[in-house]
Amino acid sequence: MTRKLDPNNPYYIDFPKRISEIQAAMAKEKIDVYLGSRLRTLSWTLDAFCPWRSFVVIPAEGMPTAFTFVIDAARVADDTWVDEEHVRGFAPMGGQDQIEQIADFIRENIRGGKGRVGIESGMSNYLPEGWLTHYEFEQYRDALAGSELVNAHTIVDRLALIKDAGTINRFREASRIVDEGHKAVRAAIDNGGWKGMTETEIAGIAALAMRRAGSEWEWSFTGGNEIACGYRTGLAGGACTPATRKKLAPGEPLMVDIHAMFMLGLGDHSHNYFTGSATDRQLWHAENFLKIVRATLKAYRAGITPSTLADEMMALAEEGGFSDFMVPGFEHGIGMMGDEWRIGLNDGPFPYWTNPDHVYRENEVLICAMQYACPEENVGFRYENPIVIGTAGCDEMSKYPLGIEVIS
Amino acid sequence: MSGTIRYLSPEWRNEVERLLKAELSPEKMNNISSSMSNIYRNCPDGTERFFHVKFENGAVSAVLVGNGAPPAAEFIITGDYEVFARISRAELGAQKALMTGKLKLKGNMVKALKLASVVDRLNKVIAKIQAEY
Numbered sequence: 103m104t105r106k107l108d109p110n111n112p113y114y115i116d117f118p119k120r121i122s123e124i125q126a127a128m129a130k131e132k133i134d135v136y137l138g139s140r141l142r143t144l145s146w147t148l149d150a151f152c153p154w155r156s157f158v159v160i161p162a163e164g165m166p167t168a169f170t171f172v173i174d175a176a177r178v179a180d181d182t183w184v185d186e187e188h189v190r191g192f193a194p195m196g197g198q199d200q201i202e203q204i205a206d207f208i209r210e211n212i213r214g215g216k217g218r219v220g221i222e223s224g225m226s227n228y229l230p231e232g233w234l235t236h237y238e239f240e241q242y243r244d245a246l247a248g249s250e251l252v253n254a255h256t257i258v259d260r261l262a263l264i265k266d267a268g269t270i271n272r273f274r275e276a277s278r279i280v281d282e283g284h285k286a287v288r289a290a291i292d293n294g295g296w297k298g299m300t301e302t303e304i305a306g307i308a309a310l311a312m313r314r315a316g317s318e319w320e321w322s323f324t325g326g327n328e329i330a331c332g333y334r335t336g337l338a339g340g341a342c343t344p345a346t347r348k349k350l351a352p353g354e355p356l357m358v359d360i361h362a363m364f365m366l367g368l369g370d371h372s373h374n375y376f377t378g379s380a381t382d383r384q385l386w387h388a389e390n391f392l393k394i395v396r397a398t399l400k401a402y403r404a405g406i407t408p409s410t411l412a413d414e415m416m417a418l419a420e421e422g423g424f425s426d427f428m429v430p431g432f433e434h435g436i437g438m439m440g441d442e443w444r445i446g447l448n449d450g451p452f453p454y455w456t457n458p459d460h461v462y463r464e465n466e467v468l469i470c471a472m473q474y475a476c477p478e479e480n481v482g483f484r485y486e487n488p489i490v491i492g493t494a495g496c497d498e499m500s501k502y503p504l505g506i507e508v509i510s
Numbered sequence: 511m512s513g514t515i516r517y518l519s520p521e522w523r524n525e526v527e528r529l530l531k532a533e534l535s536p537e538k539m540n541n542i543s544s545s546m547s548n549i550y551r552n553c554p555d556g557t558e559r560f561f562h563v564k565f566e567n568g569a570v571s572a573v574l575v576g577n578g579a580p581p582a583a584e585f586i587i588t589g590d591y592e593v594f595a596r597i598s599r600a601e602l603g604a605q606k607a608l609m610t611g612k613l614k615l616k617g618n619m620v621k622a623l624k625l626a627s628v629v630d631r632l633n634k635v636i637a638k639i640q641a642e643y
Contacts, residue, residue: 175620190618196607197588197614198622206616 106183107268113275113365115268117149117183120261124160127257134217135208136160136254137242140232141440143222143258144168145366150182151318151439155232157204161211169204201238205245212249219246220254225454228443230323259447262437265467265490269438272367273467273488277499279315279362280369283327284502286311287358287373291509296356296377301329301345308360312369317362321439322370328359331377336482339429341473343484352378355481356509366439370469371500372484376508384481388506390424391474391483395504398432398470402462402489402496408433408445409458427482429473436469436488466491470498517595517641518550518559518575525639526563527573533635536568539628543567544621546629547580549588554643559591563632585617585625595643597633604633 107114124147128136138147138158145151147158147166154171156178161167165188170178172191179189190207192200209215221234221242234242243251265273290307291299305327309320320326325344332354334343343357350356359372374391376384397418401411412430419425435445435456443456445468450457462468470489475482483506489496515522545564553559560580564572574581593612596602605626607613615622 172619172623179620186620187618189620191620191623193619195609195615195619196611197616198608198619202614203619 111268112271113268113367115149115266117147120147121160121166123261124257125162127261128160128162128220128254131220131252131254131257132218133220133252133254133257134162134212136220136257137204137208137234138222138258139234139238140222140255140258141230142232142262142437143255143440144232145438145440146258146262148178148182148184149366150178151366152178155200157200159204159207159211167207169200169207172198201241201245205242208246208249216246216248218250218252220257221251222255222258223253224255224448226443228323230440232440256447262441263446264463264465265437266465269367270465270467270490272365272438273369273436273490274367274499276317276362276364276367276369277371277488277501278369279312279317279364280360280371280500281502282315283308283312283317283360283362284358284371284373287360288507288509291350291356291375291377293510296350296509299350300347301331301334301350302347304329304350304356304358305345305360308358312360312362315362316364317369318365319363320361321363321368322361327361328357328372330357330359330482331355333477333480335374335484336475336477336480338475338477339473340475340482341429341471341484350377353380353384354378355384355483357482357484359484359486363439368436368439368442368488369500370436370486370488371502372486373502374483374485374506376506378508378510380508383479385508387424387427387474387476387479387481388483390419390422390427391472391485392504392506393422394419394424394428394474395472395485398472399487399489399496399498402470402491404462404464404466404491404493407459407461408456412458424474427474427476429475432470432472434469434471436467462491464491464493470496515639515641517598517643518553518561520575522639522641523561523573523575526561526636527570529635529638530563530570530573530632534570534631538631539565539568541568542625542628544585544625545572545581545583546585546587547583548594549580549586550591550594551589553591561594583617585615585622587613587615589613598637598639598641599643600637604629 156170172193175191329345330343362369445456446460562574
């Protein structure tokens with residue numbers, strides 16, 4: 103379904119402008135052609151979900167051209183804002199494999215057939231990042247003999263950092279959809295409905311409700327909707343819980359971390375429960391967690407950094423006697439599909455990890471993310487919510503009420 | 511036809527045009543508008559030759575053979591003379607020649623897939639010509 107949107111549409115994004123900005127940055131860095139391979143770059147430039155190995159070639163002037171596995175090329179062409187002529191399929195055929203076809207295309211788009219080709223090389227703890235592989239690099243280097251391949255991903259990273267209105271509105275809608283998923287889960291587990299249910303069943307209930315509300319998929323590579331109950335909520339340092347066939351049990355915590363996608367904008371919100379009953383000790387843990395979530399949401403604003411926020415929040419946890427249970431991180435990055443995990447640019451002390459001294463700016467979007475875990479007591483909680491950074495605070499995109507409920 | 515026509519000769523070209531017009535109606539060609547140039551490398555006489563065919567709304571509008579660079583076309587298929595000859599003698603399928611890298615296709619693969627069946631029809635008609643190689 104095409105995303106050639108009217109500029110008055112709330113989800114409109116000016117993609118030609120994005121391409122022009124990339125080309126301006128390429129000119130400054132004397133790059134003749136940009137060869138994008140990361141999922142985040144494909145989403146950000148094409149406005150289409152590219153689940154198969156794909157590339158976008160951006161010349162010095164004019165339209166970008168997408169290259170994807172031929173079985174999905176017509177669908178990508180149908181979805182993206184670029185015209186059919188600029189979406190190519192590759193296949194294992196003479197002249198049509200991704201190396202030869204793209205190398206030929208790049209040569210045709212450089213004056214004299216040789217020049218500087220920007221590529222995307224690096225590392226990530228996000229598996230489907232899409233960096234150019236070593237093999238691909240060698241093949242392109244050989245196929246483009248006489249050209250220089252230079253790492254250029256910062257061009258896209260820098261431009262994608264501050265979100266425009268259309269992107270933010272897509273995230274808001276994805277969060278609204280996630281809230282519908284939470285409502286459906288809440289209704290399903292209430293009044294003893296949780297008895298006999300498994301984590302996977304809850305994941306499915308949320309998925310159906312979110313799909314009905316317009317979600318394209320449960321986008322997270324962590325297993326779609328992450329549901330955990332009992333001891334799995336309190337795994338030490340854990341913040342990844344693909345749903346299992348574990349049955350919910352009375353007196354145990356339940357963590358519902360669900361994901362929706364709307365036009366490549368991502369919803370990601372976690373809500374926590376106790377099923378049947380909760381002990382005073384469990385409720386003490388819950389109150390600790392709610393306290394630090396509220397404080398964190400209040401603290402987020404332009405000008406602070408991940409490290410200053412972490413220092414402040416860990417001091418609060420220490421003061422409250424629950425710092426042993428806090429994972430000392432309060433965020434993860436987010437952008438259009440494929441852009442997950444790292445905050446900001448690759449400019450920190452550990453390459454390709456979040457720079458703890460990154461200074462947040464207005465209209466950055468990130469996931470306010472916190473994990474509380476007490477493995478000894480088999481209890482833990484997770485909070486995630488996409489937020490938009492403002493000058494005086496932050497705007498929480500999921501509006502589902504904060505709380506840790508005891509479900510009868 | 512008797513086997514007296516030389517492959518890629520002007521006579522062969524005339525016979526290709528005649529057969530295509532006689533056997534492939536615009537409807538059979540799905541009313542396509544497209545063009546294809548085959549580039550024959552390593553011809554027996556050491557030259558490089560081409561075969562070019564063009565359709566407009568399904569009707570044959572150009573059939574050309576010659577030496578050197580071919581006319582511009584939506585699809586360009588390059589390979590050794592012998593590979594094309596084997597395809598024309600029905601000893602090798604065009605798809606297999608592409609899948610094994612014996613032929614190289616330049617052009618939009620998505621469009622090529624849409625046209626695969628009509629190109630097969632075209633190749634079958636051309637294969638009817640008893641040519642000398």
